Amino acid sequence: MTQEGLPIIISAPSGAGKTTLCQALRKRLPDLNFSVSHTTRAPRKNEQDGVDYHYISKEKFLEMVDNGEFLEWAKIHGNYYGTSRKNIEDTLQKGKDLVLELDVQGVEALRTLKYQGVFIFVLPPSMEELEKRLAGRGTEPDNQIKQRLEVGKKEIAKSHLYDYAVTNVNIDESVETILSIIRAEKKRMNRYQPDCPEIRKIIESGNS
Ligand code: 5GP
DSSP, rough: OOOOEEEEEEEEOOTTHHHHHHHHHHHHHHHHHEEEOSSSSOOOTTTHHHHBBBOOOOOHHHHHHHTTTTTEEEETTTTTEEEEHHHHHHHTTTOEEEEEEOOHHHHHHHTTTTTOEEEEEEEEOOHEEEEEEEHHHHHSHHHHHHHHHHHHHHHHGGGGOOSEEEESSSSHHHHHHHHHHHHHHHTOOGGGSSOOOHHHHHHHHHOO
């Protein structure tokens, strides 16, 4: 029997460095799978359909919502984002670990469903630093930076939804921390499936 893969849910307030962190994580663990969400937002420069997101129309998105195709979905900054149930189940059933980059609303939805996974929140070292990073990336006008900071504060107030907090001071260190979290989570006794049939039998005999 293949052991199911581990869903690793990662969120962060806008500007905390989640995208860069996940890119570094991808390089460090090339076999790690990343869930590709569906979205109604337009692709940014350098983004690819089917790689960064599945870019679909609002009509198609709402049709998928009606058909129950999303495990969770959310409206974020005016656009819809959703995680396709089928895509993630296919990956996890093959025993592959899977990173889901979700916003806090998505995590709230998964917690309500009592979804089993490891929930990691990436935090900035300070609000001042978060503002500096948002301004520094130059992708949002000033009024949107203020708005994102306000949303960020509300998200940080929901930190209790997560299992782990990673303060992102330095990308390399944060990647190492996330790798340690993943390694430890995979060693949890409730996920342990020994290769040795004899040991498996002995463990099972103790459970009954
Ligand atoms: P962006 O437009 O910058 O790529 O993403 C905006 C936010 O949407 C990020 O916080 C990202 O993690 C989140 N997001 C991406 N895909 C999904 C999804 O399928 N569900 C939810 N709830 N959030 C998502």
